[in-house]
Amino acid sequence: MSEESINKLISIQGNIKKISNIHNNKPQVICVSKTFSINKIRPLLDYGHLHFGENKVQEAENKWTEIKKENKEIKLHMVGKLQSNKTKKAVEIFDYIHSLDSIKLANSLKKRELELKKKLFYFIQVNIGDEAQKAGILVKNTNNFLNYCKTELDLNVIGLMVLPPNDGNVEKYFKNISELNFKLGLKHLSMGMSSDYEIALKYKSTFLRIGSEIFGPRV
Numbered sequence: 258m259s260e261e262s263i264n265k266l267i268s269i270q271g272n273i274k275k276i277s278n279i280h281n282n283k284p285q286v287i288c289v290s291k292t293f294s295i296n297k298i299r300p301l302l303d304y305g306h307l308h309f310g311e312n313k314v315q316e317a318e319n320k321w322t323e324i325k326k327e328n329k330e331i332k333l334h335m336v337g338k339l340q341s342n343k344t345k346k347a348v349e350i351f352d353y354i355h356s357l358d359s360i361k362l363a364n365s366l367k368k369r370e371l372e373l374k375k376k377l378f379y380f381i382q383v384n385i386g387d388e389a390q391k392a393g394i395l396v397k398n399t400n401n402f403l404n405y406c407k408t409e410l411d412l413n414v415i416g417l418m419v420l421p422p423n424d425g426n427v428e429k430y431f432k433n434i435s436e437l438n439f440k441l442g443l444k445h446l447s448m449g450m451s452s453d454y455e456i457a458l459k460y461k462s463t464f465l466r467i468g469s470e471i472f473g474p475r476v
């Protein structure tokens with residue numbers, strides 16, 4: 258039962274190898290373990306997987322503090338919305354933040370980096386569909402925001418991140434954000450989940466955020 262997640266991961270890695278050989282990239286799989294207990298995650302840790310994703314600071318702290326002490330190679334990714342008042346704990350526990358989406362948040366993260374003497378890797382979340390209710394920097398503001406984060410704050414921004422609108426046009430959004438990422442000279446791209454990671458690979462995603470395809474449905 259618990260080995261099921263390993264089989265799923267191996268099968269995904271196989272698909273990635275097939276597709277990436279054509280497109281010549283080597284993407285990393287982030288196992289998004291939000292809502293799942295450490296018991297469910299343990300087989301993947303024992304198998305040697307190192308990149309995991311969570312979407313809540315408190316949950317991440319509870320689940321990962323001890324495990325990260327035991328294994329310093331583990332990389333923890335924040336993939337959910339991050340409030341500016343939770344940045345201290347976030348900078349303590351996470352290695353990557355995929356949801357950098359406001360100046361206020363960027364300023365707060367910088368302050369915590371200095372306090373804790375720790376540098377993280379960041380993705381700027383882009384609101385690619387210009388959706389009113391969705392988090393993320395608007396496409397037209399992305400260049401300015403990136404410049405601010407890099408030049409003013411010296412944050413290590415490595416790429417863009419996208420959660421595409423659910424309107425059946427995933428491929429178009431992935432293509433657009435991949436082009437924007439390239440234009441901005443960014444090396445990494447956080448794009449693709451269980452349902453669309455194969456399309457994301459076609460457009461040069463380097464970090465796939467995969468949850469339910471590995472762990473099963475969230476309860």
Ligand SMILES: *Cc1c(COP(=O)(O)O)cnc(C)c1O
Binds near residue numbers: 420469470
């Ligand atoms: C939950 C989550 C994922 C994983 O979603 P699945 O469809 O289960 O693969 C990826 N990215 C973000 C931002 C998430 O919140």
